[in-house]
Structures are given as C-alpha cells and as structure tokens.
Amino acid sequence: MVYLLKLISSITNNIHDFLIGLFKLLGYNMTDKQLHFLIIGIIGMVIFLVVNLLFKYIAKYSISAISFIYTFTVMVVFVFAIEIEQKITKRGNMEFKDITAGLWGFLEFFGVYLLIKLSIYLIKKGYTKIQKKKHIRA
Secondary structure, three states: HHHHHHHHHHHHHHHHHHHHHHHHOOOOOOOOHHHHHHHHHHHHHHHHHHHHHHHHHHHOOHHHHHHHHHHHHHHHHHHHHHHHHHHHHHHOOOHHHHHHHHHHHHHHHHHHHHHHHHHHHHHHHHHHHHHHHHHHHH
C-alpha cells in the first residue's frame, strides 16, 4: 500500500511539474493557485459530466443536484489529498488557499455549465412558444 501511495504521489508530482513547465513554455506564468484553479476546475467538470450521465441512465428523472453534490464531495476529497500529498512528499506547499482555489475553480466551471444549460432551455422554450403561435394563426 505504501508503494502504491508513493507511486501515485510520484505520478501526481510529475504531472504537476509537467503542467507548470508546459504553461511556462506556452508563455503563461501561472501561480500554483491559478494552476489549481484551472486543473481542478476542469477535472471537476469531467467528473461531474460522467457522474451525471451515469445517474441519468439509472434514474427516471433528472438528478443533476445529486450529481453536483457527489462531484463536489469527490472534489473536496481530491484537493485535500493533493495538499496532503504535497506535505508528505515536500514537493509543493500544503496550503488551505490551494484547496479553496481548486474548489472555486470547479464551482465557477459549474456555474458556466448551468448558464449554458439555462440558455439552451430558454431558447428551446422561446422557440416552442413561437411555433405554437404560428400553428394557432394557421
């Protein structure tokens, strides 16, 4: 188990170092908080979308709220695990601000998702209303 944890920590640290190097190479001098915001936000959205699809197949009605709660819970565990791993391996700083930056990243990405979903809903509703008016006139 210890070997597996060290292996996972090593992989995580290598990915972290790779991403920092990649963003620097691309001209983005990102801070650790900005990197956490972006990466955790994206990972959170991927987890949410997968969980949401899975639950929709299982349930007969929308369970997006449950999917969000589950995803947020997973993200809390994930960001804490990253910070603990940084403390244990001494590769990075274990900071509560990193945790909050990562979770805010997910919440903001999720907010954008909700805005897109709401926009699509309103457009469909408006289109249906227009079609009904055309049908009544005809």
